[in-house]
Amino acid sequence: MVMAVSFERYGRLYYLDPGSHRPRVGDKVLVPTDDGPEVAECVWAPQYVTEEIGGLPLCEGVATAADLDRDEQNRQRRADARLTAKRLIREHGLPMKVVGIDFVDRRADVDQLVIVYFSAPHRVDFRELVRDLARGLRARIELRQVGARDEARLQGGIGPCGRDLCCATFLKDFEPVSVRMAKDQDLPLNPLKISGACGRLMCCLKYEHPLYQEFNAKAPATGTQVETPAGDGVVVGHNVPSDTVVVRLAASGRRCACSRADVCSPRQQYEASDTTTPDAPAVEPVQSVELIERPTTTEPEPEVQTEPESGRPRRKPRRRRRLSQGEGDNAGPESDGSTGDSSL
Numbered sequence: 001m002v003m004a005v006s007f008e009r010y011g012r013l014y015y016l017d018p019g020s021h022r023p024r025v026g027d028k029v030l031v032p033t034d035d036g037p038e039v040a041e042c043v044w045a046p047q048y049v050t051e052e053i054g055g056l057p058l059c060e061g062v063a064t065a066a067d068l069d070r071d072e073q074n075r076q077r078r079a080d081a082r083l084t085a086k087r088l089i090r091e092h093g094l095p096m097k098v099v100g101i102d103f104v105d106r107r108a109d110v111d112q113l114v115i116v117y118f119s120a121p122h123r124v125d126f127r128e129l130v131r132d133l134a135r136g137l138r139a140r141i142e143l144r145q146v147g148a149r150d151e152a153r154l155q156g157g158i159g160p161c162g163r164d165l166c167c168a169t170f171l172k173d174f175e176p177v178s179v180r181m182a183k184d185q186d187l188p189l190n191p192l193k194i195s196g197a198c199g200r201l202m203c204c205l206k207y208e209h210p211l212y213q214e215f216n217a218k219a220p221a222t223g224t225q226v227e228t229p230a231g232d233g234v235v236v237g238h239n240v241p242s243d244t245v246v247v248r249l250a251a252s253g254r255r256c257a258c259s260r261a262d263v264c265s266p267r268q269q270y271e272a273s274d275t276t277t278p279d280a281p282a283v284e285p286v287q288s289v290e291l292i293e294r295p296t297t298t299e300p301e302p303e304v305q306t307e308p309e310s311g312r313p314r315r316k317p318r319r320r321r322r323l324s325q326g327e328g329d330n331a332g333p334e335s336d337g338s339t340g341d342s343s344l
């Protein structure tokens with residue numbers, strides 16, 4: 001069985017093994033983390049799956065009242081730490097932006113730990129800031145600089161598609177994205193249209209790129225003459241999500257969307273394959289193949305052959321047959337036993 005939890009409302013989902021516990025949607029449960037068990041909300045109730053999934057962390061049970069009080073106090077401490085960090089950064093005049101705050105109080109090596117995630121255009125000397133934060137929050141302080149993509153992951157938001165950011169919901173690892181992927185997908189190279197909330201190229205360009213590569217490898221290119229059920233035409237565009245090709249008909253000039261399977265029919269694929277081509281001659285029957293076969297000898301074969309030793313008549317083209325008959329007439333009869341001169 002598998003269940004899903006979330007630490008923040010509309011945040012990323014984490015999958016757990018419920019074990020012997022059966023929480024319902026909305027219940028608070030304890031999730032094991034590197035810093036100890038933390039409180040999270042059950043988003044998907046435990047349910048059976050078709051395949052065995054191993055390696056999932058085990059749910060530590062339903063959160064008690066003490067766990068809920070501790071979680072609420074930590075939320076208040078994180079809010080106070082954010083305000084204090086922003087105030088001290090402004091007083092020191094540092095080009096830093098606070099992205100997130102983590103408060104840890106269940107680690108064996110430290111009593112209380114405050115982790116401040118910040119973004120900055122370059123490296124920042126924050127040694128004085130750390131001393132003031134430790135004095136004001138009375139806890140150990142760690143400052144960690146993050147990039148633009150991690151900043152969007154921590155803060156969350158809405159993407160250009162109108163949905164929650166992929167990095168804040170389900171995307172785990174950031175893979176490199178290039179402008180070449182946008183060109184292959186026929187997207188405008190306007191940075192405002194192909195960039196996400198982080199200001200970088202959208203992550204969805206990466207995991208949609210293989211689909212466009214497969215389509216472009218099999219579909220006819222733009223400007224290709226094709227045959228469609230509506231008539232002959234020229235390919236003027238592609239629609240990869242719907243697996244269709246836009247064709248301008250030669251007869252009427254109008255455009256129509258045809259399936260890639262209709263344009264690249266099995267017959268056309270077979271004719272374009274290595275086994276045969278549209279201009280290849282037809283395969284000769286078995287008898288003709290047998291007649292073409294000749295014994296391998298070291299002496300050159302005569303151009304005109306007599307009847308085979310087996311007695312079966314040899315099938316040859318009419319032109320060759322007439323030549324054989326004419327040459328036989330000029331040579332004289334050989335089967336009647338006559339010994340006269342052929343000139344008589």
